[in-house]
Amino acid sequence: MKPYATDPAASRGRRFAEAPSATRDAFQRDRDRIVHCSAFRRLRDKTQVFVAPDGDHFRVRLTHSLEVAQIARAVARALGLNEDLTEACALAHDLGHPPFGHSGEDALEAAMAPFGGFDHNAQTVRIVTRLEQRYPGFDGLNLSWETIEGLAKHNGPVVAPTWALSEADTGFPLDLATWPGLEAQVAAAADDIAYDNHDLDDGLRAGLFTIDDVVAVPFVADCWAAVTARFPGVAARRRLVPELVREQIGRMVDDLLATSRARIAAVAPSSVADVRAAGHALIGFSDGMAASAGALKHFLRTRMYTHPEVARLRDPAVEIVAGLFAAFDADPDRLPPRWQATLPAAEPERARHVGDFIAGMTDRYALREYARVIGPSPMPGY
Missing domain, CATH: 1.10.3210.10 (Hypothetical protein af1432)
Known part of the structure; x- marks a missing residue:
């Protein structure tokens, strides 16, 4: 290392x-x-x-x-x-x-x-x-x-x-005002790379938009051109979408590595303490790739995250979570026995305890709890 x-x-x-x-x-x-x-x-x-x-x-x-x-x-x-x-x-x-x-x-x-x-x-x-x-x-x-x-x-x-x-x-003091080590910075960058590209993959699979729509993003268009040139005999676009995702991830990773190496070399840290004292992130994209990633995020925000097929579940989801919190906060006896046994006596700890319970729920468990505590689910199909 x-x-x-x-x-x-x-x-x-x-x-x-x-x-x-x-x-x-x-x-x-x-x-x-x-x-x-x-x-x-x-x-x-x-x-x-x-x-x-x-x-x-x-x-x-x-x-x-x-x-x-x-x-x-x-x-x-x-x-x-x-x-x-x-x-x-x-x-x-x-x-x-x-x-x-x-x-x-x-x-x-x-x-x-x-x-x-x-x-x-x-x-x-x-x-x-x-x-x-x-x-x-x-x-x-x-x-x-x-x-x-x-x-x-x-x-x-x-x-x-x-x-x-x-x-x-x-x-357990965490020195919150300083930058973390490079390993945490890498994890954050990998999160961006993963969700941008895999959400694109899921959005195409779901039919929320098409390749013709997403190539309006210049970075995607450039990657798509490279993929189709590499596989000229493949007519089925669905077979090329995974290759598009790989191409985009590969380019993002290559840019991340090149830019991060240059930033590290400029600071020349000799220890993790030097990384924390640098005053800025040492792991990151070039300006050009950051702009490309931003354009892809904007596309996903406008064409996927707010798409009617996704948005139609937002209100029911909000109603379920808000309803569960209100119900358990008003009557903690509705909590499961283990959660009742550790319920704090005073606020705000009491409400935070209810929040912990709800935050830990899976989607399916939240749906079941809503049916148990409140009644018919507002979620379509449930």
Whole structure:
């Protein structure tokens, strides 16, 4: 590894001391704990863009997280960084998402506004530091400092932490005002690469738009021209779409590597401390690729995320999440016994406890709970 990579042997440790493993270093253990935790398994039934009942071929939070981890690990290897820490940050980055994607998050944020609000990044940290209860000696997963730092700051320094992140920071200070190590920065860039390209793939599969529509984006048009020139005998466009996605991901990764290497060389860090002190991200796209990625995001926002077939599920999703919060907040006796047993007596902790319960739900479990507690579901088909 490069001298500016994060060395597990030099980790700042865990909040609760544990004996070292004979077979795995600190970050390998973190990755394994994430993969084995309940919150990670629940990602298989949490919406990425399409609500789970809309089709078995579309991505969900779990498959997205695995795709992010694959891209992130490849980039980390090419840059000489710690692959295991990078993978741990990538696998865990979406653990805090509530059911029904951004619609569910908007509804939960609005419901919890009087109690400090809700943020899925902070909720991820809350899950790994407190809510997972798989070990008898402590709450949370007791991950290494560097892994928790990466989850808290993978989008950069946090200057105004929410209550959940402040709580975690108080218990185990995370230096929130500084940039994270390069491994977390790589995980964040891989997230962008994965969801831009795979959402494009899902949108084409769903018929929300066509290749003729999306080639209005110059970057996509250039990649499509390269693909069709490479396979002139393939007439079926659907056979070329996966190759288009590969072409786009490859170009983005190549640009990310070239730009990041140049930024690293300009700063010449000799340690992770130098990376944190750089004052800006060292992992990122060139200006040209950033503009191309921005244009693709704009297309997806206008032609996919707000498409009538996607938008028609937004109001029902908001109604379900808001309805569940209101019902459990008004009458906590409706909570499952384990959640009743640990219900705090005072606000805002009491409402935050209800928020934790709802945020952990899968789409399908939220639908079942709504039917149990409130009545017929507003979700089409349920």
